[in-house]
Each structure stands twice: as C-alpha cells, then as structure tokens.
Amino acid sequence: MKNEINRRAFLKKSALAAAGLGLVGRKQPVWSAPRDEELFKVSLAQWSLNRSLFGGKIDNLDFARVAAENGIMGIEYVNQFFMDKAEDMAYLREMKKRAEGEGVQSILIMCDREGRLGDPDEKERMKAVENHYKWVTAAKFLGCHSIRVNGYSLGSYEEQMKLVADGLHHLCKFGDQHGLHVIIENHGGFSSNGKWLRDTIVMADHPRAGTLPDFGNFRIKEGESYDSYRGVEELMPYATGVSVKPRVWDDHGNASDLDYVRMMRIVLAAGYHGFCGIEHGPQGREIEGINEVHEQLKIARDKLAAEMG
DSSP states (O other): OHHHHHHHHHHHHHHHHHHTOOOSOOOSOTTOSOTTSOSSEEEEEGGGGHHHHHTTSSOGGGHHHHHHHTTOOEEEEEGGGGTTOTTOHHHHHHHHHHHHHHTOEEEEEEOOSSOOTBOSSHHHHHHHHHHTHHHHHHHHHHTOSEEEEOOOBOSOHHHHHHHHHHHHHHHHHHHHHTTOEEEEEOOSGGGGSHHHHHHHHHHHOOTTEEEEOBTTOOEEETTEEOOHHHHHHHHGGGBSOEEEOSEEEOTTSOEEEOOHHHHHHHHHHTTOOSEEEEOOOOTTOHHHHHHHHHHHHHHHHHHHHHTTO
C-alpha cells in the first residue's frame, strides 16, 4: 500500500511538472518567476462578453480579435457560445486559426449544461462524464491546457463530495489520455465552500484534477457565503487558472470591493505565475469593465514586483 501511495505521488508530481503547471506540492518561494518575466499574465474569460455574444453583437469567432484589440493575449472559452460545434472540425479549425492569427493563446474551455458530474444516479453521473469527452478533445485541438467543469450534486456535504470526486476522477482518466486537466470552479452550492472543493479535489485522487479559483464566486446561497481570500488560499495549491472578479465575499453574506494586491499576493504565494482571467462585463459597458479590471491587475502587478526589490 505504501509503495502504491508513493507511486501515485510520483506520477502526480511528474505529470504536473511536465505540464509546467505545478498544481500540488509547490516548493518554490513566493517570488519564483524569472526576473525578466511578468509575475502573472492576464487573460479574458469569454463570459465577460456574454451579453454581446448572446445578443449577436459579437460572434464567437471574433472573441480572439476582441481580446487582442484590448491588449489581452490569453482567452478562456465558454462552451455555451459554440455548444453545437464541439465536434465540428471545420469550425474548430477556424477558431484556432483566428486565435493564432491574433497571437492569442487559448487556455481553457468553461463547460456548462452537460449534466451533473456528481449525480447520485450512477448512470446519469457517467453520462455527464461522457458528455464532457467532446470538450476535452476540442480543448486539446484548440491548444488549451484544461476544461473547467462544475461540481454539482445532491445530498449531504459528505455525500456530494464523494459523488463529485467520483465523477471527476473518471473524467480525469479520459483527460489524461489527451494531456488535459479537468478543473472545478467554485460556482455555487457546496463548490463555493473553499474547504469542500479543496477536499473534493484531494478525494478525486488524480493528477489531472484541479481548481479554477474564482474571486467572486464564494456565494453559497442567499445570505450564505465563504470568505474569498481564505477560499482562494485554500484552492490555489490545485489551480491551473484563476478567475478575476472585482467583488469578493466574507463569511456572512456581505460583498465588498476586491483588494487586488492582497488577493494577487495570495495567488503568487502559491507559486502560481500563469494566466489570471478577467471575468467581468457590466451591462452596457462590457469592454470598459474589462479594461478597468485589466488596469487594476497591472497596477497590482507593478506593486508586487516592487516588493521584490
């Protein structure tokens, strides 16, 4: 048994090191980014433009261009905007061509509406797992490193943890065949409890299982929330991405403005120097909202870089 545990630990660390992501067991110091590189990169989550996309003002194929025009060189897709195109290779080739033409890096696909990975009914749970297969292969083709899934289930705290962990483990086995990570975002319900999500990832027991900490998604339900700063700190050791929203929560259902420097210090303290995705697009001023968050991230990055001396 001990040898098996050691084998798993070795494989997990090897897979993560090979991917350059380092989800678990990071040993590097806070300021481990090369001095000639930025402490973190900025990407754009497609949901920031959801009103324009759903309203027909922007086409999914133009997403890379919009990001590049606003100085953002990483993009995070949302499957809802090309829901029927996951297996349309001509369409995917055009998406890839557009991104490459703009010099933009495709990072992940956020996946919704494919069933509950933690469904109590085993057949439905496995159906949800299989529903995500096409997004794994699409993400691989586009050059992404991960797909983001939801950790939804029914039952008690412990029951939901076990069920989601089971579905995630099975999906990760498929993801591993394609070199893709499967990451859960805190996205309502128990998944917005940092400790629950962290422990679920650990229980899934697969090197491809990880998190996408979302600064603003720690609202569990009406009147109940989880401290955003504590939650991000708990989830960062397993993160392959970060979602940046300008509003955060405390433990008592209260929201407040994000302290960018404090939060990004937490992100960097986990040894993470990858893309941090802006997910913010106020109605009627999506681009303006995106650029405002982008500017605050650059200010925070400069302040944190200055701390290095």
